[in-house]
Amino acid sequence: MELRHLRYFLAVAEELNFSRAALRLHIAQPALSQQIRQLEDELGLQLLERGTRPLRLTEAGRFFQTEALAVLAKLDLAVAGVRRIGRGEVGWIGVAYVTSAMNLLLPPILRRFHAEHPGVEVLLYEILPFEQPAALLERRVHVGFVRPGIDHAELVEESLYDEPIVVALPSDHRWAGRAQLEIADLVDEPVILFGGRMTRGVDSSFLRSLFRAAGVEPKVAFQTQYAESALGLVAAGMGVALAAAGFGHVPRAGVSFIPLAASAPSIPMKVAYRPAERSPVVQAFLKITREVAAGLPPWR
Numbered sequence: 001m002e003l004r005h006l007r008y009f010l011a012v013a014e015e016l017n018f019s020r021a022a023l024r025l026h027i028a029q030p031a032l033s034q035q036i037r038q039l040e041d042e043l044g045l046q047l048l049e050r051g052t053r054p055l056r057l058t059e060a061g062r063f064f065q066t067e068a069l070a071v072l073a074k075l076d077l078a079v080a081g082v083r084r085i086g087r088g089e090v091g092w093i094g095v096a097y098v099t100s101a102m103n104l105l106l107p108p109i110l111r112r113f114h115a116e117h118p119g120v121e122v123l124l125y126e127i128l129p130f131e132q133p134a135a136l137l138e139r140r141v142h143v144g145f146v147r148p149g150i151d152h153a154e155l156v157e158e159s160l161y162d163e164p165i166v167v168a169l170p171s172d173h174r175w176a177g178r179a180q181l182e183i184a185d186l187v188d189e190p191v192i193l194f195g196g197r198m199t200r201g202v203d204s205s206f207l208r209s210l211f212r213a214a215g216v217e218p219k220v221a222f223q224t225q226y227a228e229s230a231l232g233l234v235a236a237g238m239g240v241a242l243a244a245a246g247f248g249h250v251p252r253a254g255v256s257f258i259p260l261a262a263s264a265p266s267i268p269m270k271v272a273y274r275p276a277e278r279s280p281v282v283q284a285f286l287k288i289t290r291e292v293a294a295g296l297p298p299w300r
Helices: 003-015 018-025 029-043 059-086 106-116 129-137 206-213 227-235 245-249 280-294
Strands: 090-097 119-126 143-146 156-170 190-194 219-224 241-244 255-259 266-273
Touching: 003 018, 003 029, 003 059, 018 029, 090 129, 090 280, 106 119, 106 280, 129 143, 129 266, 143 280, 156 227, 156 245, 156 280, 190 206, 190 227, 190 241, 206 241, 219 227, 227 241, 227 255, 241 245, 245 255, 266 280
Parallel strands: 090 119, 090 143, 190 219
Antiparallel strands: 143 266, 156 241, 156 255, 156 266
16 A cells, blocks of 8 residues: 555545546546555455445545545654754754853854744753763764863864953952953962862863963862852852953852953863764754854954
8 A cells, every 4th residue: 555545545535526536636537446446455345335426435435534634644744844854943952061151152042043943942951061072972962062172083173262261359359440460460369260170189170271371370269160150159259260251241249350461361162063963953053153153242
């Protein structure tokens, strides 16, 4: 039995006339009659009472009509769904991100992506940089926003922009009104670090490396995994922190953000994904990501 048998039978069942059904299907009437006979032979029963004018469906024919309509309706939905997926209009995408991606980059990406692809579900996961490769390779997420990078041979990383580093101080700190600072100014300050591996004896923190590059061994008062926790400790007066400039665009009670000198380092924002990723949904998301990142205002 083939789909054409169902379509042919439904045309006859609706028209109750072989000639009209054949005209509607654009085939010869004898060919249509033969196809219906083949269908009945395969089922082993009659679907039509041919001795009446107009034709009448048998009890089995009425049941078969209902079921055939349901089968074809489901098929039409499946075909439409596949085509929408192919155009990137439906589906889902998993997005991993570091905290700072939510400051300026991710909100406009998500707003535009939702407007252009309302049928796609976006699942968001805040994941530390060193944990993102596993999430991507295990297909728990499709893309990851990461900094300073993950440097994994099986993944692609694209640099989106470089963001200046600023100093986060308690609002009542003696330097809170300064126009700018040097990392060397923080030599005697209690420092709060975030990110990096938390294993004892192993520290991959990008922020610690910035202190050392400036000839400063930071006096680490606290180390947290997430930037928001570090900024909370700054607001509580527990120390100072280095952070991406984008954090200063989000009001935080008790925290002042002071730019570093013009020669200060910056930190890249990158997007990572699997090199063989061909999903139209993911490609659409990456396209929007590149365009939004390119349109962000200059930092200085």
